[in-house]
Each structure stands twice: as C-alpha cells, then as structure tokens.
Amino acid sequence: MARMARRVARVHKTVGLVAGFLLLSWTASGLFFSLYPIETIRGDPWRPDIQHGNLSEMLVPVSAQDVLEQTEGSIAHIELKAFLDDPVWMVEVDGARKMIDASSGDVRSPISQDDVNALIARFGEKPDGLGSLSVSYLIHENPLREYAGPLPVWVIEYEPGKQRIYIDATSGDVRAVRTTRWRIFDVLWRFHILDVTGDDRFDSWWLKLAAFLGLTMVFSGLVLGVDRIRKGRLFS
Structure with missing residues (x-):
C-alpha cells in the first residue's frame, strides 16, 4: 500500500x-x-447608431414587382428600407445579396466610398476611447480573424490601437466593432479552450x-x- x-x-x-x-x-x-x-467586449458602447431618412416620407418609383421582373434567378427575400436619404430594395437572390436603388432601379451595392463617408458623417458624437479616424477600405476576401461576417465589408479604422468598425458593403449595416479589449479577449478565449486551430472548437x-x-x-x-x-x- x-x-x-x-x-x-x-x-x-x-x-x-x-x-x-x-x-x-x-x-x-x-x-x-x-x-x-x-x-463592452463586443464594442457596443462604440457602435454607431446611424440615422437614415424616414422611409414613410420617401417616394418609391420602383416597386417590388419591378424588382422581381428585372432580377434573374430565384429571389428568397426582398425588403424595402432607407439607406442614407434614399429608398432601396434589399434583395437576396440565389444566395447572394444586393441593394437596388428604389428610385432608379440600379444596383447600388457594394456601397461606394462616398456612401461610407456619408455614413461616417452620421455616426454622431464619437465615444471616448475610439481614437481618431485613420483610414477606410473595402475588403472582398480574406478578412482578418476578428471579422467573421458577410463580405464584402468596409473597414473604418481608428488610431491609436487600430479600433475598427465593420460596415456591410451590401446593406450599409454596422456588422462589428473590434477594439484592443476584444482582441485580448479573443486571445485569452482561444487559450482558455485550448483552441490551436482558430475554429473555436470545444x-x-x-x-x-x-x-x-x-x-x-x-x-x-x-x-x-x-x-x-x-x-x-x-x-x-
């Protein structure tokens, strides 16, 4: 014994x-x-609340039926929304998404640099800790690990610390906010669950x-x- x-x-x-x-x-x-x-980790205090125009006050020359007739493929979802001060149709067709201008019928996605600048102008008062606007750029593929949302996506970057706001280039919606605190959390979380592949597997x-x-x-x-x-x- x-x-x-x-x-x-x-x-x-x-x-x-x-x-x-x-x-x-x-x-x-x-x-x-x-x-x-x-x-706080998700960046909600720094997530901008973008105010678009009042959809009920906008004229919509291009109807949903017009969109259905001019769009090739199988439409799974169609929705009218306001983007900046314009009415737009958000359409999902054959698994892909696109924004169609409800005034002209033209495809508006991915949104342009001018659109992004207009969105930034509507961010409102910037919370402390976000830093100063450094650069904005469009990503079509191979995003950083910190972003797992749909592509393409606009990246709005602030310094110091490369704090980033990710804006969906198809819908104009804010998809994610990534800060230094989030990145520390991500590294510690991977170590916490011993994730050596980066797949968040338990x-x-x-x-x-x-x-x-x-x-x-x-x-x-x-x-x-x-x-x-x-x-x-x-x-x-």
Missing part, C-alpha cells in the same frame, strides 16, 4: 505541474472575462487531454487524502 501511495504521489505531483499551470491560466483568463461586461483533443489531466490530479489527490486519513496523519 505504501508503494502504491508513493506512485500515486509521484503521478499527482507530475500531473500537477501541467494541470496546475492550466488551472492557473484558466483562472487568470476567467478573471479577465469577468472584469468587463460582454457588451471538442479539441487538447482540451480533452487537459480535462483528463485535471481529473487525474483530483483523483490522485483523493487517493492520497484517503491514505493519509487511514494512517491518521491527514494534516501532518
């Missing part, structure tokens, strides 16, 4: 070196997660191995505790 206890103690100490480091990192990352509301073998090591440390500790109780020297 004494020999088994020594072996269990050796396993407990060896596994504890690895599992203890993981537990420390999980606790530290969990502490960061608890420090800020998730709304069933990776790394996480399963870490959980197994943690259980091994706990059970070996219980065995050692029972052995000490049996010998009457639990606290010695």
Whole structure:
C-alpha cells in the first residue's frame, strides 16, 4: 500500500505541474472575462447608431414587382428600407445579396466610398476611447480573424490601437466593432479552450487531454487524502 501511495504521489505531483499551470491560466483568463461586461467586449458602447431618412416620407418609383421582373434567378427575400436619404430594395437572390436603388432601379451595392463617408458623417458624437479616424477600405476576401461576417465589408479604422468598425458593403449595416479589449479577449478565449486551430472548437483533443489531466490530479489527490486519513496523519 505504501508503494502504491508513493506512485500515486509521484503521478499527482507530475500531473500537477501541467494541470496546475492550466488551472492557473484558466483562472487568470476567467478573471479577465469577468472584469468587463460582454457588451463592452463586443464594442457596443462604440457602435454607431446611424440615422437614415424616414422611409414613410420617401417616394418609391420602383416597386417590388419591378424588382422581381428585372432580377434573374430565384429571389428568397426582398425588403424595402432607407439607406442614407434614399429608398432601396434589399434583395437576396440565389444566395447572394444586393441593394437596388428604389428610385432608379440600379444596383447600388457594394456601397461606394462616398456612401461610407456619408455614413461616417452620421455616426454622431464619437465615444471616448475610439481614437481618431485613420483610414477606410473595402475588403472582398480574406478578412482578418476578428471579422467573421458577410463580405464584402468596409473597414473604418481608428488610431491609436487600430479600433475598427465593420460596415456591410451590401446593406450599409454596422456588422462589428473590434477594439484592443476584444482582441485580448479573443486571445485569452482561444487559450482558455485550448483552441490551436482558430475554429473555436470545444471538442479539441487538447482540451480533452487537459480535462483528463485535471481529473487525474483530483483523483490522485483523493487517493492520497484517503491514505493519509487511514494512517491518521491527514494534516501532518
């Protein structure tokens, strides 16, 4: 029994070196997660509330039926909305989205640099911490990891810290706000779930191995505790 206890103690100490480091990192990352509301991490305080025109006061020369007749393919969804001061039709056809000007019938997407400048002008009062406007550019493919929304997308970048607002180039809607705090959260979250692929998977073998090591440390500790109780020297 004494020999088994020594072996269990050796396993407990060896596994504890690895599992203890993981537990420390999980606790530290969990502490960061608890420090800020998730709304702050997502950038909601910096998300602009863009005011478009009043749709009910706009003339709509191009009807939904006109759009249906001039559009090739299978339309899954069509919706009238206001974009800046113009009425537009948002159409989803054959899995793709596009914006059609409800005044002229012309395709308006992706929105232009002038449209983006007009949207920025309607951002309103800029909250503290966003920085100064640096640059805006359009991405058609291969976006940064921090953005997983639809493409193409306009990126509005602020300095310092490369705080970014992502605007859907098809609809003009704000899709995401990414700040330094979000990026720290993302790195810690990947480490928290041992995501080595960047796919946000909760069933990776790394996480399963870490959980197994943690259980091994706990059970070996219980065995050692029972052995000490049996010998009457639990606290010695």
